Amino acid sequence: METAYVLHHVRSDDEHAEDAKLIGVYSSPSRAEAAARRLRQAPGFCNHPDGFTIDPYPVDEDHWRDDFGGQRPIHTSLLSL
Secondary structure (H helix, E strand, C coil), X not given: CCEEEEEEECCCCCCCCCCCEEEEEECCHHXXXXXXXXXXXXXXXXXXXXXXXXXXXXXXXXXXXXCCCCCCCCCCCCEEC
């Protein structure tokens, strides 16, 4: 089974994660980590360097298995940077 690694960033002061950003989808944890390291220096991100998370997602699978009102399965972050 293949896995994609999704890099997100949420400002550390954003209590409700309303400013969450999907940074990218990578083929390995090391590529996602490299992207986070690059962005950690960028304007805006450098003010919230701990807001990065990497989540593994198996490809070709449904990740929302319930109806519209159901709960999405919780993915444990592989890495919080």
